[in-house]
Amino acid sequence: MAAHRPIATTRSATGIPTGRLAVWWVIASEIVIFGGVLGSYLMHRLGHPEWEHQSVHTNTWIGAFNTLVLLTSSLFAVLAHNAAELKNGKKAANFLMLTCLGALTFMVVKGFEWTHEIQSGFTMQSNMFWSFYYTAAGLHGLHVLAGAIIMLFIAADARKNQELQRVEAIGIYWHFVDIVWVFLFPLLYIAK
């Protein structure tokens, strides 16, 4: 029997391509997950004035650099989307690879930052501020990692001009990950 594509990848019962619709549902669930973490952090931060003596140790410049990296990677993601729309799969794949490079840069910087912080004695157990810090940034980092891995697969297909609609789907996810960091940055690095 000849292999055939699952109908869900192409049908559009709601007026939105099913793949893109699925990404929006993922984002809806992610809003609750990250919203819960950030909301809890904010409430505790306001209720614990002693946290200011801990938050002062986060490095604003590293946070700002990583924000720049993610904003730039979002630009590459939307340019990949633009290229896919122009049916230029190779260009879309190249932009997706640049987005992945942004993800890699973000994770490497995070790695150095966390190493330094842990060596300085700021661990998850040292204070509730640091528990939130590592949980929120760690959860976000896992999303960056997952997005980059998925993007590699999509870029491989896009390079062959296949499944170009997926470029938009991963882009929407990536922009959401960027938005989460846009809020994490002031909460963890600026409000000292």
Added chain:
Amino acid sequence: MSDTSHPAPAGTAAVAEGHAHVDHTQAYVKIWATLVVLLIISVAGPFLGIRWVTLITAFGIAVVKAYMVAKHFMHIDLERKWILYLVATMLALMAVMVGGVSPDVMQHHGRNWTNVAAQEVVEKGLKEAPAEHGEHGAAPAHGEKP
């Protein structure tokens, strides 16, 4: 689409209706440049040492940046309306959660209750606070307290 400030989303009307897609690279780069300028302002804001300025430049600008990414990169306003309603519902649920538990979390005593453990943690934390602090032991950052 002629409106360069708001490029059309891929995979939507343009392709579905067989219209030729226009290259929006320049418009996207302009939006990115605006986001970078906003980032610089959000980092510079705390250096003024004025609390309300920090709140606006940090959190106000974060909201603006998130709006710009959602609108211009995710094209959320060009999606079906119920996608917007779906996202708004999730944000509302988040607000309900925060609104519902914040009185218990942010305050450590009420009319008939006292959160002794939280009070002790605050007192202990304030007592243990070092006389000087900064980013990883460096100079104090921005010279401002929340």
